[in-house]
Every structure is written in structure tokens, then in C-alpha cells.
Amino acid sequence: MSLTAIRSTDQIKVEARQAQKDGGPYRCPGCGEGLTLKKGRVVTHHFAHRPPLTCAWGLGESAEHLEAKMAIHDALRADPAVTEVRLEAPVGDVAVADVLARIRGQWVAIEVQRSDLTAEQVARRTANCHALGVHVLWVALACPGLAGDRYSPRTWEKWLHFACYGRVYYWSHGQVVVPYHFDEHTLYVEPRHWFDRGDLRYGGGYERRSSRWRTPLQGRPAVISSHFQARRCPARRTKTMAVPACSLYIDRHPAWWTAAATV
Numbered sequence: 001m002s003l004t005a006i007r008s009t010d011q012i013k014v015e016a017r018q019a020q021k022d023g024g025p026y027r028c029p030g031c032g033e034g035l036t037l038k039k040g041r042v043v044t045h046h047f048a049h050r051p052p053l054t055c056a057w058g059l060g061e062s063a064e065h066l067e068a069k070m071a072i073h074d075a076l077r078a079d080p081a082v083t084e085v086r087l088e089a090p091v092g093d094v095a096v097a098d099v100l101a102r103i104r105g106q107w108v109a110i111e112v113q114r115s116d117l118t119a120e121q122v123a124r125r126t127a128n129c130h131a132l133g134v135h136v137l138w139v140a141l142a143c144p145g146l147a148g149d150r151y152s153p154r155t156w157e158k159w160l161h162f163a164c165y166g167r168v169y170y171w172s173h174g175q176v177v178v179p180y181h182f183d184e185h186t187l188y189v190e191p192r193h194w195f196d197r198g199d200l201r202y203g204g205g206y207e208r209r210s211s212r213w214r215t216p217l218q219g220r221p222a223v224i225s226s227h228f229q230a231r232r233c234p235a236r237r238t239k240t241m242a243v244p245a246c247s248l249y250i251d252r253h254p255a256w257w258t259a260a261a262t263v
């Protein structure tokens with residue numbers, strides 16, 4: 001699914017919400033195949049490929065994904081600090097940014113995370129933007145699990161958390177995102193005893209750090225055009241993750257999860 005298509009009659013890129021059913025034919029900006037205009041009442045108006053689906057353009061996008069990128073685009077377009085905004089715009093030869101915007105002179109690619117993207121794909125798209133001098137802001141879709149006292153981040157969330165210095169952004173509305181920090185989560189191991197060849201042994205009764213769970217700590221909601229700054233970041237790695245040199249768009253709020261921030 002995509003929000004834009006090329007109109008065959010004049011080769012102009014049009015948005016689904018402005019396009020008319022009889023104004024086509026429309027074709028895919030990625031593969032050139034014909035697209036069908038879908039104007040429903042529930043789902044955001046969009047273009048869809050006809051089966052069989054062989055094109056990667058707009059693959060894996062959900063109704064929530066379309067809604068988020070349309071809302072981010074519209075909010076940025078109405079913002080005086082933003083001089084250019086493009087929906088589903090190519091960045092280099094290989095990637096398409098969900099929203100590409102020029103915010104106070106900086107080019108920023110806003111990528112709304114698809115649930116099926118891997119950490120490797122996120123890393124590759126981030127590196128691709130860096131090579132072109134475009135800053136990237138990854139925005140995840142709101143996740144109900146974050147409201148609980150423990151959360152098991154997916155692999156790409158862990159990658160973004162590491163890349164963005166302990167923050168992952170979740171879309172709220174318009175150009176407002178809510179940052180989360182994933183803190184360590186401790187589990188209490190119940191005390192117990194058992195017999196080992198006639199000897200009584202004791203165990204448990206202590207806390208241990210969970211490898212699966214994290215404690216989600218919500219930060220202050222942040223507005224993309226006013227609370228973020230462009231940052232060039234060096235390559236970093238842990239035992240399990242590698243972040244290439246990258247240009248990120250990161251919020252300017254001080255860390256809200258450290259001891260200093262809570263007193």
C-alpha cells in the first residue's frame with residue numbers, strides 16, 4: 001500500500017486522497033506496474049498493487065502505518081520551521097523515505113517502522129541516509145505493551161535504543177512522538193531449598209537482571225520540528241549489535257531515566 005502514485009496521463013506524482021478513480025491509470029513509482037486507487041471509509045485512502053505482489057514499494061505497510069505517515073506529513077507541512085515536505089520520496093537510488101522534510105535547513109528522513117523490518121534493514125537504511133547527508137528519525141507505531149511495568153523489546157527496538165542513546169520514539173499524533181527508555185528489569189528469585197545427596201542446600205532469595213524484560217520509562221512527548229536536533233554519531237558496537245556511523249535526528253530533552261533526572 002502506498003499513499004502516492006504516478007498519474008500516467010501527465011507523469012505527475014499524486015496523493016491518493018486527491019486522486020479520482022477515473023483520473024488514472026496510476027502506476028507504482030517503484031516498479032511501474034499499475035496500481036488500484038482505494039478510497040475506503042475506514043482505511044486512509046491509498047494505492048494498492050494488483051496481485052501477485054512482487055514489488056517491495058509499500059510492502060508490509062498497515063493501515064496504522066499509512067495513517068501515521070500521512071499525519072506526520074500534514075503536520076510538518078503546516079509548520080513554518082519546515083520549508084519542504086515530501087511524502088514517499090526517494091532518498092538516493094535504493095530507498096524511499098516515508099516523509100522527507102527540510103527542517104530549519106536540515107534534511108530529515110522520517111521512517112515509520114514497519115513491524116516486519118529487521119534490525120539489519122534498519123541499519124542499512126540508516127547508513128544509506130548518512131551517506132547522502134540526510135538525518136534519519138525512526139518512529140515506531142504505538143504499542144500497548146509499553147503501558148505495563150515490563151516490556152520485551154523486539155530486536156529492531158533494541159537496535160534503535162542503542163543507536164539513539166537510550167531512546168525509541170513512538171508516534172502519538174501529528175508530529176508528536178513519545179520517547180521511551182528501556183531500563184534494566186530485575187526479577188526476584190524466590191528462596192528455596194533442596195537436598196543434594198543428603199545435604200540440605202539453599203538457593204534464590206535474590207534479584208537478578210532479566211535478559212528478556214525491560215522496564216519502559218516514558219519521556220516527555222516531543223515535537224519533531226522543535227524538540228529535535230541533527231546529530232552525527234560515530235560507529236558503535238556491543239557484543240550483539242553494531243551501529244554504523246550515522247546521522248540521526250534525536251530529541252534534545254535531557255535523560256529522564258538517570259538518578260540525577262529523578263531527584
Ligand SMILES: [Zn+2]
Nearest residue numbers: 028030031055
Ligand atoms: Zn511497485
